Amino acid sequence: MFDLVIMVDWSAAASPGPVKPSPDRCWLAWSARGFHSEAEYFRTRSDCMKRIYDLLISYDGPACIGFDFPFGYPAGSGLGGGRAAAKRISQTLQSDAQDRNNRFDVAAELNREISASPGPFWGCPAASASPHLTIKKPDFAHDNFHEWRIVEKFLRKEKRQTTISSVWKLYTTGSVGSQALTGLKELGDLTRMPGIAHRVKFWPFETNWEAELDGIILTEIWPTLNNQADYDHPIKDARQVLASRDWFLERMRDGTAQTAFSVPDWLTGNDEKKCRNEEGWILGVR
Incomplete structure (x- = not known):
């Protein structure tokens, strides 16, 4: 193939x-x-x-x-997936040859656009925390979309793969959002x-x-x-x-x-x- x-x-x-x-x-x-x-x-x-x-x-x-x-991101979040998500993120996320990047700023701005409630992105160093991005996980209070994608829910429930992480978690052990x-x-x-x-x-x-x-x-x-x-x-x-x-x-x-x-x-x-x-x-x- x-x-x-x-x-x-x-x-x-x-x-x-x-x-x-x-x-x-x-x-x-x-x-x-x-x-x-x-x-x-x-x-x-x-x-x-x-x-x-x-x-x-x-x-x-x-x-x-x-x-x-x-x-991709959970359906209904407005972030989409594939080329559309890649294009949107590549327009705002900056990463130089030494891997310095502004991912926490980008996540905070996406949070601001997505919802008036804290999240859904969460987790960052103290210096990057803001009203739109919290260090600790907030309650998931978003009516239009789920915390987990369908494939992740399937793996967690049917395959007992509970170590898979949410795309919203940006920082510390087990994070995949960044x-x-x-x-x-x-x-x-x-x-x-x-x-x-x-x-x-x-x-x-x-x-x-x-x-x-x-x-x-x-x-x-x-x-x-x-x-x-x-x-x-x-x-x-x-x-x-x-x-x-x-x-x-x-x-x-x-x-x-x-x-x-x-x-x-x-x-x-x-x-x-x-x-x-x-x-x-x-x-x-x-």
């Missing part, structure tokens, strides 16, 4: 990582036409995205890139890069699930779903990208990769439309 497969473990850090490969920074593993990379470490997001761009230019066939952050903001900003930038912009598609928003998987397919992954026990690497992030890549390569080999992109049988009607148009989905969750 794909000439190039890349799986990425993202970071929302606000400074470069150590020179020595370390946890909680960007990592990726890739495969192309029979070659399988080792896990690659990047001190900054900009270095990681440059590597991804170089790979996409080097291999101009069909490509799949998985990122471990949400591609990864989503910084990640969608970079994906928005990627859609404007010369030589590849016309080929980029956000799954499932622009592919109708598995129907149109041509070009460069950007997907959301959750590496926790893949077994990392067989990988001999001291850093969890590295094991996660290797396991995610190899899981997908195995699906390509046995002919079931397309199923990983298809809509779950039980997801029908209005919920299917919400996921396809606003919330997104996690690759392989059935």
Whole structure:
């Protein structure tokens, strides 16, 4: 299905990582036409995205890139998902070559636009707190949308994956909200890069699930779903990208990769439309 497969473990850090490969920074593993990379470490997001761009230019066939952050927000919040969310966030979120960024300011402004109540984004250092962004989680008092996306509610209830985090949590252990903001900003930038912009598609928003998987397919992954026990690497992030890549390569080999992109049988009607148009989905969750 794909000439190039890349799986990425993202970071929302606000400074470069150590020179020595370390946890909680960007990592990726890739495969192309029979070659399988080792896990690659990047001190900054900009270095990681440059590597991804170089790979996409080097291999101009069909490509799949998985990122471990949400591609969308709960339906009804007005933030949407995929290209629309990436474009909106990339217009206001600034991140330099050293990963300094204004994600807390952006989250506070989005809160102000979304609701008169505190939240839904929450969590920040004391210096970034404001009437529109609180350090601690406020009561979820939003009538037009839920705290959790449909895929997250499914994983929490049906698969007992209670460690999955809400896209609204921005700071401290287990947060994924800042990864989503910084990640969608970079994906928005990627859609404007010369030589590849016309080929980029956000799954499932622009592919109708598995129907149109041509070009460069950007997907959301959750590496926790893949077994990392067989990988001999001291850093969890590295094991996660290797396991995610190899899981997908195995699906390509046995002919079931397309199923990983298809809509779950039980997801029908209005919920299917919400996921396809606003919330997104996690690759392989059935």
